[in-house]
Amino acid sequence: MSWSWKLGRVAGIPIYVHWTFAILIVWLVAAGAMEGGGLAAGLLQGGFVLAVFACVVLHELGHALTARRFGVPTSDITLLPIGGVARLQRIPEKPAQELLVALAGPAVNLIIILALWFVFQVRLPSSTADSDAILHSGFWSKLLLVNVFLAGFNMLPAFPMDGGRVLRALLAMKLPYTRATRVAASVGQLMAIAFGLFGLSNGAPMLLFIALFVWIGAEAEAVQVAEKAALKGVTVHEAMLTDFHTLHGDDTLGRAAEVLLAGSQHDFPLEPEGDEPMVLTRANLMAGLAAKGADALVREFASGAPPAVAADSPLVAAVALLRERGAPCAQVIQDGQVVGLLTLENVGELLMVREALGQTGDGSISTREGENVY
Structure with a gap:
């Protein structure tokens, strides 16, 4: 923490x-x-x-x-x-x-x-x-x-506070879970506006902080639940980046920058040199270029092992893993080989495509996974 x-x-x-x-x-x-x-x-x-x-x-x-x-x-x-x-x-x-x-x-x-x-x-x-x-x-x-x-x-029914979660649970007994969450989140955001107005008119800054927490928390959880519903039944294989490049530890940062500019890939796994896989993130690449220039070696700025996920594993669980670890990407494994990369950007693009095609999921409560704050 x-x-x-x-x-x-x-x-x-x-x-x-x-x-x-x-x-x-x-x-x-x-x-x-x-x-x-x-x-x-x-x-x-x-x-x-x-x-x-x-x-x-x-x-x-x-x-x-x-x-x-x-x-x-x-x-x-x-x-x-x-x-x-x-x-x-x-x-x-x-x-x-x-x-x-x-x-x-x-x-x-x-x-x-x-x-x-x-x-x-x-x-x-x-x-x-x-x-x-x-x-x-x-x-x-x-x-x-x-x-x-x-x-x-x-x-108070200000989702995601306890009263708002009570409201969501009661609504979910009659409505699809995604719809129940959106209704509870909307009620919570109305409560946040009330908190903010009361805090401003009565000089209560703590209520302003609470209003901000409720507003952001309600919207974030509503989006997260909708995302899980949209990804119900989707595997990692459907969202992974298959056209990706790897780097060698003795490549220069200048070479890494060229590969970055030539395509849409932002994070680059390194070819195995030891027991622990490494990855060069875009942030580390920029920091390395600023600190030591284009001739510095990639291995000097590569970070620890990215998580690995199976190609046929549920995408919802893989997204939760990326967020929990704060990892920029995950290596997708099939039959012991790296066959792709998974990033939250890939997942976002898949969601946009599925939304355009009307494949938004049914909001079933059986897809509830991930981290939730009480």
């Missing part, structure tokens, strides 16, 4: 914290100390934020552990200054299962609320409309209020 630090594992799931979260803690401790309360007040304020994010971790674990019951693993959970993200490797097969996974997070916050209220007799701040009264209320009262907010806010 780039830009994130691993805190450990809970129930076998890696927990990461983004580096910006550490800056938030330091800033809050310093702000509390400078307001006149001294270091103790600053540490209490920082401790409160840690308690809030412990609740966020429990919320995300609710999603992850419920998904695990349906055979869906979670890649990791990451803490960000605006909340937490649990990355499920795929969506549960049935809409009813997705509904339970989406409800599990807010249900954890509800359990925390009930425990604080009935077991520990904690009550909400005297005035939840007065921000000053909230700030000066007790530690546990504020934590109770935060969990009420987390449970309620996450249930």
